[in-house]
Amino acid sequence: MVSLVKMVLVSGRSLEQGLGKETGKFSKRYVNATAVCQMDPEDMSRLNIVEGDNVRISSQHGSIIVQAVKSRYAPHPGIIFMAYGPCVNSLTSPNTHGTGMPSFKGLEVEVEPVKASGQSKEG
Amino acid sequence: MEVFKNVLCPFCGCCCDDLEVEVESNKIINVRNACALGRGKFLSVSENRLLKPRVKVNGESVETGLEKAIEKTVEMVKSSNYPVFYGFGCTSCEAIKLCLEMADLSGGLADNISVVCHGPTILGLQDMGIPSATLGQVRHRADLILYWGCNPLEAHPRHMMRYGPLSTGRFVTGRKDRRMVVVDVRKTPTAAMADMFIQVRPNTDFEILTALRALINDLDLEVEEVGGVAVAKLEELADIMVNARFGALFFGLGLTMSYGKEHNIEAAIALTRDLNKKTKFVMIPMRGHFNVTGANEVFTWQTGYPFCVDFSMGYPRYNPGETSAVDVLARGECDLLFVVGADPCSHLPYSIVEKLKNVKLIVLDPSITPTVKMADVAIPVAYVGIETAGTAYRMDGVPIQLKKIIEPPPGILSDVEILTHILRRLR
Numbered sequence: 135m136v137s138l139v140k141m142v143l144v145s146g147r148s149l150e151q152g153l154g155k156e157t158g159k160f161s162k163r164y165v166n167a168t169a170v171c172q173m174d175p176e177d178m179s180r181l182n183i184v185e186g187d188n189v190r191i192s193s194q195h196g197s198i199i200v201q202a203v204k205s206r207y208a209p210h211p212g213i214i215f216m217a218y219g220p221c222v223n224s225l226t227s228p229n230t231h232g233t234g235m236p237s238f239k240g241l242e243v244e245v246e247p248v249k250a251s252g253q254s255k256e257g
Numbered sequence: 258m259e260v261f262k263n264v265l266c267p268f269c270g271c272c273c274d275d276l277e278v279e280v281e282s283n284k285i286i287n288v289r290n291a292c293a294l295g296r297g298k299f300l301s302v303s304e305n306r307l308l309k310p311r312v313k314v315n316g317e318s319v320e321t322g323l324e325k326a327i328e329k330t331v332e333m334v335k336s337s338n339y340p341v342f343y344g345f346g347c348t349s350c351e352a353i354k355l356c357l358e359m360a361d362l363s364g365g366l367a368d369n370i371s372v373v374c375h376g377p378t379i380l381g382l383q384d385m386g387i388p389s390a391t392l393g394q395v396r397h398r399a400d401l402i403l404y405w406g407c408n409p410l411e412a413h414p415r416h417m418m419r420y421g422p423l424s425t426g427r428f429v430t431g432r433k434d435r436r437m438v439v440v441d442v443r444k445t446p447t448a449a450m451a452d453m454f455i456q457v458r459p460n461t462d463f464e465i466l467t468a469l470r471a472l473i474n475d476l477d478l479e480v481e482e483v484g485g486v487a488v489a490k491l492e493e494l495a496d497i498m499v500n501a502r503f504g505a506l507f508f509g510l511g512l513t514m515s516y517g518k519e520h521n522i523e524a525a526i527a528l529t530r531d532l533n534k535k536t537k538f539v540m541i542p543m544r545g546h547f548n549v550t551g552a553n554e555v556f557t558w559q560t561g562y563p564f565c566v567d568f569s570m571g572y573p574r575y576n577p578g579e580t581s582a583v584d585v586l587a588r589g590e591c592d593l594l595f596v597v598g599a600d601p602c603s604h605l606p607y608s609i610v611e612k613l614k615n616v617k618l619i620v621l622d623p624s625i626t627p628t629v630k631m632a633d634v635a636i637p638v639a640y641v642g643i644e645t646a647g648t649a650y651r652m653d654g655v656p657i658q659l660k661k662i663i664e665p666p667p668g669i670l671s672d673v674e675i676l677t678h679i680l681r682r683l684r
Contacts, residue, residue, distance in 0.1 A: 146412075146510065147545075157301055160625065223605065224607040233577055234368075234373075234564070235372060238373075
């Protein structure tokens, strides 16, 4: 068991995020789809967390606390997935490397379990 | 009850144009042939609407009349030193054209949401060209479909059925005659349907594409694996590609948003070019919003450039990284952001959204979004493709007409009408 692991964050589309978007960006459906992270069960075991526990994800650009759920698309050890939305964008890099495109995928992050409940953005 | 046939779906870049929409008393009651996303859009058109223009007074957002909102907008654009006009993925080509005229008149910058999706694709194809095709050609002829860094079952749910492995073509008739390969970092539902799934490590697409080029050109690789994939598996994929009669590579943001960005696209184009020495191979980007391709088209025919167009020198100038909305906002160079058909507060990095606190914000949107909540002026508009007609471009660059199915709520105009009013006063 470890208290913090380095992982690679990938953000992307999900069906629930797409459906939630049309229901409304402030709808429970959209928030539920975009404010959770999908983790490989092996990584959850390493962090000694179970489905529904909160994790803090930190990048160079910010830190968020979100619920962790078991990924249906595992195995993908070392990869943490979040659907596009304001939540994951607290972590994404604004650096466009001269292309105009920020880095939304393949971002290095640190993940650690937290005891507090609920989802919040820390900066 | 009235049934509208051959309706174009204003959700994703597939622009499916075979929808049937049932309308009763100006209310959409059923949608046939659409995927869950398209159906969701039509059926939730009355939910979460922005029904009255809103302006900020002493930091508080208050309702106002349309005339006052337009007046305020004109005043803000006129007094801006460097306005940025941004968005356009969810509006018509006709509206985009008007926004470009506004950007030109005001000496500002115009950028569209491709800058945060397939912008690197555009940079890659400007360097290399792109061997492409229409979706119809793929449907009728492709016996190999390769999805790389995309998950159509969740993002473009009808793509596989209309144009991909499950489609019925004239010369290739169905799934049994087509091979399907998926390359991705996770085993998505799309990958689960593939004949071959190649799971790659994030940020290694460039290496894998380059390794495939070497194999296709009969070179040996002196390593056991590339990007987490055994070379033997890559050899198998190279054989499948070379032996296809007509291969189609559909690629998504897995290539454009990860490390390498436009260089990944250049490598994919180089691979497709090499494959064309041995067989027929094409590539098509999986465009997200229904008219983001149209935004690139209109930008190009109006200014010569597909995105990131700066008018501050009195003529169009293009230099992504310098003249891109994200970079301009990051450097704090603009004093006004004018958004049409997009929600940047949800989709840009938070560090960029924070910069908007120092920027005046105008938005035209049918629904209440985080951008609308932050806006100094928010003007409601009709849903393009549902409450107003127009032109959209499908992901393969084919223009299709959007239809008007129902009337917008009382007092709500189309974005074309609102932009025309604004432009008239700016001229």
